[in-house]
Amino acid sequence: MSRLVVVSNRVSMPTERGAKAGGLAVALAEAMTPGSLWFGWSGKRGATSSDQATVIDHGGLTYATVDLSESDYRRFYVGFSNGSLWPLLHYRTGLLDFKRDDYEGYLTVNDLFADRLVPLLRPDDTIWIHDYQLLTMADALRRRGVKNRIGFFLHIPFVPPAVLHVLPSAAVLVRALAAADLVGFQTHGDRMNFLESVASCMDVHPDDNHSFTHNGHRTETIVAPIGIDADGFARTARRAAGMAETKRLIESLVGRALAIGVDRLDYTKGLPQRFDAFGQLLHRHPEHLRRISLLQIAARSREDVDRYQSLRRELDRKAGDINGAYSDFDWTPLRYMTRTVNRNTIAGFYRLARIALVTPLRDGMNLVAKEFIAAQDSSDPGVLVLSRFAGAAEEMTEALIVNPYDADAVADAMHAALIMPLEERKARHAALLAKVRRTTAASFCRDFLARLKAIEIDA
Numbered sequence: 001m002s003r004l005v006v007v008s009n010r011v012s013m014p015t016e017r018g019a020k021a022g023g024l025a026v027a028l029a030e031a032m033t034p035g036s037l038w039f040g041w042s043g044k045r046g047a048t049s050s051d052q053a054t055v056i057d058h059g060g061l062t063y064a065t066v067d068l069s070e071s072d073y074r075r076f077y078v079g080f081s082n083g084s085l086w087p088l089l090h091y092r093t094g095l096l097d098f099k100r101d102d103y104e105g106y107l108t109v110n111d112l113f114a115d116r117l118v119p120l121l122r123p124d125d126t127i128w129i130h131d132y133q134l135l136t137m138a139d140a141l142r143r144r145g146v147k148n149r150i151g152f153f154l155h156i157p158f159v160p161p162a163v164l165h166v167l168p169s170a171a172v173l174v175r176a177l178a179a180a181d182l183v184g185f186q187t188h189g190d191r192m193n194f195l196e197s198v199a200s201c202m203d204v205h206p207d208d209n210h211s212f213t214h215n216g217h218r219t220e221t222i223v224a225p226i227g228i229d230a231d232g233f234a235r236t237a238r239r240a241a242g243m244a245e246t247k248r249l250i251e252s253l254v255g256r257a258l259a260i261g262v263d264r265l266d267y268t269k270g271l272p273q274r275f276d277a278f279g280q281l282l283h284r285h286p287e288h289l290r291r292i293s294l295l296q297i298a299a300r301s302r303e304d305v306d307r308y309q310s311l312r313r314e315l316d317r318k319a320g321d322i323n324g325a326y327s328d329f330d331w332t333p334l335r336y337m338t339r340t341v342n343r344n345t346i347a348g349f350y351r352l353a354r355i356a357l358v359t360p361l362r363d364g365m366n367l368v369a370k371e372f373i374a375a376q377d378s379s380d381p382g383v384l385v386l387s388r389f390a391g392a393a394e395e396m397t398e399a400l401i402v403n404p405y406d407a408d409a410v411a412d413a414m415h416a417a418l419i420m421p422l423e424e425r426k427a428r429h430a431a432l433l434a435k436v437r438r439t440t441a442a443s444f445c446r447d448f449l450a451r452l453k454a455i456e457i458d459a
């Protein structure tokens with residue numbers, strides 16, 4: 001049987017597991033059947049980038065990691081990946097901080113990854129590359145003569161050509177992606193944008209299967225929405241009911257409704273707009289004064305990128321404004337924390353919440369929306385307020401779908417959620433839960449890999 005080789009920017013080493021269980025790490029853990037190899041950056045920065053990968057066997061899996069020099073890390077990761085590609089692919093062209101030197105560093109690190117991976121490869125390995133940091137790696141492997149099946153999955157959105165071309169060298173990236181045999185997206189909209197970009201950059205048009213051929217190489221595409229282990233997460237949430245943190249939260253609420261937001265502190269997540277909408281709820285629907293608290297967990301992220309520091313200052317100020325304007329001596333409307341919270345604790349908090357606010361300005365999928373639904377008590381479930389610009393909205397149509405830029409509309413959706421009759425809450429939750437249980441982390445991996453392995457390649 002062919003061995004699976006997963007490549008992602010960051011490898012979570014077994015010793016770090018649990019510390020930072022984000023969506024990507026959990027989904028990839030599902031893909032890693034015994035014998036698989038996981039290759040990527042170690043998270044370590046040194047004087048020079050590694051001249052060979054460090055290979056460790058653990059728990060039936062092989063982990064192969066490389067260190068990056070400080071300069072490679074800055075140009076590849078901070079500079080181009082997070083300063084150019086991240087804002088661009090979230091439609092935020094105004095935030096683009098493009099520097100040619102960063103772009104060159106990006107190509108260098110994608111080449112370095114390919115150079116360090118090639119000696120570890122076997123002829124029948126199936127290679128699965130993940131996400132926006134590694135757009136040119138499939139092509140880098142091909143240039144080194146690698147003939148294996150290569151799949152690529154993009155976890156974040158893909159933009160239409162008019163937005164894409166704001167980035168200098170965008171066409172180079174699109175052509176490099178076409179070196180993969182299978183390119184996967186979270187939504188139909190993202191795939192359509194990619195195929196239009198292929199047409200615009202390469203003058204190549206897709207067939208009826210959304211595949212295209214360029215210089216004799218055929219590239220297939222797939223829509224494979226990522227999900228979570230819904231039943232496992234539901235168990236975690238139920239168990240959390242007995243935890244000390246859950247009890248403390250219940251006591252502190254003294255019967256008030258809880259609204260919850262859980263996000264990385266990132267400008268794509270629409271946090272300032274969410275705070276404004278919460279302020280609007282208290283202003284326009286004063287019957288909720290003293291009756292609701294919003295708990296916003298905003299785990300600090302990418303603190304070495306300037307825009308993330310200014311966002312944090314903006315949120316500090318807005319939180320102060322709302323609490324200054326509406327607090328009472330025994331009630332704080334907004335509880336805002338930038339610490340990382342334990343995953344089990346978060347599961348218990350979701351279950352207590354009457355509303356989840358998942359209102360990103362753009363998001364590839366958004367796993368918080370799925371976690372919240374999985375965590376609910378189905379006899380008295382909370383209501384999901386979901387941005388139409390999250391990939392999750394393509395499937396999760398029974399949520400209250402909002403435009404996150406419209407503070408009044410989000411405030412009205414919160415109000416509707418607070419007064420929603422139990423029967424309607426149950427019906428919406430049941431429909432959403434069925435969907436969350438259907439597309440899980442495991443089914444995502446299975447569907448993508450089945451399609452990749454079915455592709456005929458000329459060896």
Ligand code: GDG
Nearest residue numbers: 022023155226263299340341342343363364365366367368
């Ligand atoms: C990218 C795409 C796509 C958050 N705060 C804490 C914490 N989290 C966990 C959540 C959730 C995960 O992190 C976040 O996943 P999201 O999907 O919401 O967002 P991104 O991090 O931006 O992920 C996204 C995803 O990749 C997968 O393809 O859905 O669109 O942007 O699991 O619960 N976890 C803990 N403490 C926190 O404070 N433990």
